[in-house]
Amino acid sequence: QVQLLQSGAEVKKPGASVRLSCKASGYTLTDNFLHWVRQAPGQGLEWMGIINPRPGVTTYAQKFQGRLTITADTSTGTVFMELSSLTSDDTAVYYCARSRAGYGDKWGPGTLITVSS
Amino acid sequence: DIQMTQSPSTLSASVGDRVTITCRASQNIKIWLAWYQQKPGTAPNLLIYKASTLERGVPSRFSGNGSVTEFTLTINSLQPDDFATYHCQQYDVEPYTFGRGTKLE
Numbered sequence: 001q002v003q004l005l006q007s008g009a010e011v012k013k014p015g016a017s018v019r020l021s022c023k024a025s026g027y028t029l030t031d032n033f034l035h036w037v038r039q040a041p042g043q044g045l046e047w048m049g050i051i052n053p054r055p056g057v058t059t060y061a062q063k064f065q066g067r068l069t070i071t072a073d074t075s076t077g078t079v080f081m082e083l084s085s086l087t088s089d090d091t092a093v094y095y096c097a098r099s100r101a102g103y104g105d106k107w108g109p110g111t112l113i114t115v116s117s
Numbered sequence: 118d119i120q121m122t123q124s125p126s127t128l129s130a131s132v133g134d135r136v137t138i139t140c141r142a143s144q145n146i147k148i149w150l151a152w153y154q155q156k157p158g159t160a161p162n163l164l165i166y167k168a169s170t171l172e173r174g175v176p177s178r179f180s181g182n183g184s185v186t187e188f189t190l191t192i193n194s195l196q197p198d199d200f201a202t203y204h205c206q207q208y209d210v211e212p213y214t215f216g217r218g219t220k221l222e
Contacts, residue, residue, distance in 0.1 A: 037215075043217075044204065044215055044217040045204055045206070045218070046215065047212050047214060050213075062118075062212070095160055097160075097161075100166075101166070102208030102209075103163065103166050103206060103208050104163060105163050105166075105172070106163075108160065
């Protein structure tokens with residue numbers, strides 16, 4: 001069955017960068033776009049960006065422009081999300097979600113990123 | 118960016134009730150709206166897309182309606198498993214924005 005396998009929780013210091021992975025299982029990565037969405041503790045969902053894995057074209061929410069990079073390795077079926085210049089406001093669970101015409105039909109379990117000095 | 122306003126933020130109900138959650142878009146998004154259910158500590162789960170199309174496997178007590186800027190999610194005959202948080206999302210224009218969520222308790 002379709003699964004998105006996400007990397008494990010991390011703790012980062014302010015100013016650092018984090019790189020998360022999301023591996024597609026049960027389907028071919030290049031058949032769908034893939035979203036990244038985050039959720040701060042007790043808050044709603046926040047859309048961050050999307051990638052078309054082949055040819056690797058991305059769109060980012062303006063809020064994250066300049067510090068968000070989403071890439072895809074089609075040979076391994078994995079998408080990566082790198083967020084730089086972390087602050088405590090970036091503490092959140094980060095989800096990847098397979099896109100079907102723009103909405104997320106399958107979601108990964110999420111990765112908790114904690115930013116703390 | 119398109120703003121999505123969900124109401125209410127919290128909804129108290131009982132098993133067997135019929136409840137309705139509203140989502141308003143700040144501009145015309147035609148029918149490009151999805152609804153998700155999320156339980157604590159888990160990822161969102163797709164319920165409805167294209168405003169009113171039920172995702173495969175979702176119980177028929179869930180229904181969606183609306184177009185342009187006004188949308189509703191209705192749950193008929195609430196079951197214990199339905200107590201969760203519900204999110205709307207527009208996918209007409211990037212960034213694909215979400216509402217702030219409605220907690221059904």
